Amino acid sequence: MKGSPGPEQGSEAGVENTLCNSNPFGQFRYITLPGVKNEGDVASTLNILNVLDELLSAGSDRRIHYLINKGGSEALLSVLVNTGLSFCPNYTVLLPLLHLLAKVGHRDSRIGLKAEETGAVLLTLNLLKHNAKHVKMAAACLWVIQVFSSSVSAANLIGENHGLDVIFHLIPQYTTKNLHTIKAAINAFAALLCSKANVCSVISKGYISGLLQLYDDWHSKDTQHTAIEIRHMLLRCLHKVTHNNPGRQDFISQGGLRLLYHTTQTNLLMKGLESLIEPSVQLMRKCLPKTPLPLTSDQSAYTFLLPGRAHAIPDVDIAPDNSSEESDDDDAEKQQAESKDYDDDLETDLNRLCLRPDLDRPLELLPQYGHLCPELSHDFKELNLSSAPEESSPSSDEEALLLNTFSPHSTRMDRKKGDSNNELSTSSSGSQSDTDTSTKENTTAADQLETPDFLCHSSILGCRTTERELRGEAAQGLKENEQVEEQDGGEELPHCTMIDKLLKRHGACIPHHEPQLYRAVATQTKSIPGFSILPFPDFWGHVPPARHEPMVPRKPNIQREKVFEDVQRFLNTADIINQVVYDLEDSSLQCLSDSLRFFSNFECGNLRKAVHIRRYEYDLILNADANCSQHTQWFYFEVSNMVADVPYRFNVINCEKSNSQFNYGMQPVLYSVREALEGRPHWTRTGTEICYFRNHFCPAQGRRKTNFYTLTFTINFKHNEDVCYLAYHYPYTYSAMKAHLNVLQKSVDPAIVLFRQQILCSTLAGNLCPVVTITACPASRAWKDMHQLRNRPCIVLTSRVHPGESNASWVMKGTLEFLCSSDLVAQCLREAFVFKIIPMLNPDGVINGTNRCDLNSQDLNRQWCKPDPILSPTIYHTKGFLYYLNSIGRTPLVFCDYHGHSRKKNVFLYGCSVKETLWQSGSAVDTLGLKEDPGYRTIPKTLDRIAPAFSFNSCNYLVEKSRSATARVVVWREMGVLRSYTMESTYNGCDQGIYKGLQTGTRELQEMGVKFCHSLLSVTKDMKALYGRRLSNHIGLDHNILDHNTHNFFEDDEPPCVEEIEYSTNCPTLKGTDLDSDINSNIAIVDEDEDGNGIGQTGAKQHQGSIGVLQQSNMKSCLFPDSIRQASIKTLIENRNKCQGVGIVNGQITS
């Protein structure tokens, strides 16, 4: 006998051995089950089966697993084969045997293989064929077949031997009879569909249509909802047969989509049918035909000729597309691979953690950065001779040279080169007088007026709109003379004049913002398409709204509603307008008068296409990062021609991230020109019905296997014919950054603050990357003061390496304004430190509206190990500058790179710690001997106490391999900066502290920038001694005002979303169903059957309830009819004296 034959033969001995031991389970290997040849064998076999069932029922699954380990499955299988092969099988034995086999096999992952080896697979199928009419035997066989199908080859074997047909024909149209067996049949059928061959065979035999008919029939006739389980299982079969593309196509062509849509709509009206709705929705999502994005190319509309290349080269991911044959299983695998163990990514190589690599360039190249430390060379003559401010910066020549060297591209802006050089020297000479600067601005502004192609698009639209309305209602908005001017002038020049007048009348006084200066600066900004139009909000300015904006609770089942609307597109194609109303690449496009108008051909804008879908619904397609075909997430566009108070649905259909804070209370931001003109220049969080889910779109050329996600939101515009701007997050343009630096420069008293703007380098597109020095001027030119100045530690801050992370720029704005302010803490910080700030590491990306990369289609924050001087100049020179500081013994005390985080709430830091990395990775390296300064925790600890948005618990200090080329890790490892951080700010809001439940606005982001400065007080001992109590009171260090919830940062960012974002999952399981309870209720049917007349009306009725209403799993109920059970318990009791350690309590064996 297969398995483990015991030393003793004979059933009695077997039973005794099973029981007569202090640990009866230790003796399973001695169980011997004889083939059933005579009556005695029958009795003893029954007895053993009975005892086994008793034993297994008494405890947890652990006992069954023990039995399996000891060869229990093999033993049961060989009894089955021996009994089943006999000429006249003994059903008294077979039925309980099959029941037990199903129970055990269900828990044995190798049961299918074992069954194949013993020949039990086809035997069971034959038993089923012969007993198809005998419902209880049929059910038992079906369960065993279901269990065997855990092995693909067993399932294939059954499929090859017509098992699928036999079983499919056991599934009838709606009936109230034999539900139990029907259920077993559908489950077995579903289980057989684990193999690709069986799925293909089912599709080719046209069973999808059959399954749909069955589902329809049961749906329409099961009006009392007593067979929900059967309906659910039919959906499960449909899920399985649509795993591959032919299945999905057949499902669609057989009208599956329409059927599911309508049945679901009916089910939605009933109570208690939730278990049918979710699988139906998932099935529809999965089967919606893949639709290529309506684009001619997946490549960005913006291409940039890289230096040294003959033509623009698209990013390389030309893997051929196999998706037609790919099943969704592959997607699931892919996702699993993506979420691979976090700990695997940790750097455990001590050398890579501790050794400092060599310079990535010759030492001789470092002195070129000397001029970026003006505080070291400046002689501060003006401190003594208070009269003439310094005329020329000591380094301006070098900068001019730099500029010329780094501007290889001739653009339409070239004629402005003179101005640009002027501006450069203006900005670089920190002590230049205010009057001087403003004169230059005026000149530039005047130039601007003559530039016919440079207009503030939205201002014009806004004015015209206002004006048009004014013709009807004279009382509002603009004054009459403006109208006159507009009518008289006609061309662009008067518009600008009018904008100036508008500004005068309606412009808000926005701190640190000057619209005219913004416009002047923007003329210098070089973009790939050559933007000639300003986005109104950046030009006009923004002040945060007065009130906090809470996160919006997710509307229940919102995603389901949106999916239904998407399904309707396929069902009612005639209702779909499908009209392109905006195309970034086709300016000649005429749009219908009653549709919304879109526009995004401006700095940071990135709408590629807008398609009118239904009357108030638009699909929006984002432009991929320049020179690239991916990374879409950030958006910024203008919309106009709207009707007030109508719900417009917008669908951004080519988002790429697999989840989004839009599922957790975040809203996009909106800016209304009309509102701004009425004195409310606010970006506000707007939008209802927001959700983010995977959709049915695929790339236009199908070359890349990409899943797209829809961000959908609905906007009710407040005004008719307004001009509004919508964005992923509060925009912050490169021009805004430059204008802001100029405003700041003018704002400081040059006798107190040394504020110097210099040019780090020019970008690929020829934009200038500023580096700012901020520190306090020395009290005098006395040696002591000059010495103190020249020995101040450096703090290096950078931001916006990722263009889509505009939040980082707002935080930086807060930092810069604070450092230039007259605040006491700011004053102290300036006296203690020299700040070196590079506020925008990726100007070209920001300008061209990319989300992640620069024009080289590279993530610049992965280039730090060996940055290319030509292709990644900002990183190359920032690193060079840091090397330089190192080389002159001025290694920064703190380095921080500001970022935005799209999947988490709050603000937090990532730092670097060897010890924490090794601990977390479980590395065997002995960390006891390792010395590490714990000072890297000081700043985050301080921030936790003083910054309301900050969450210490979200911080970590782990060095990941995947982040080895980021600023944080490289500056830490190569420059030896202990306090090297990435600061991540949420796009959404906070889930702790006083901002809990609120979305962050620009006020909170700027505040974070201020608090970061405050926290720097904690890293200097001098500072503590000097200002200790006074300052810490000032910044609230002593008050622990916050209550931070602890949460583990290794956990997922958010709890699983209430609705599935993905749809590749299998059919959602029905709670409370399991094989054991099915088997146990089959035994109850057996009792019925024996008392009555077969499984007839009575039996079925009896068990209707137990099928319609979900049963609880109950292992304790037994395989055997009560009479047999009692008898065998009697035997056991008789044997009791011989047994030790086994007791019988209330008819159950206990050990």
Ligand SMILES: [Zn+2]
């Ligand atoms: Zn980032």
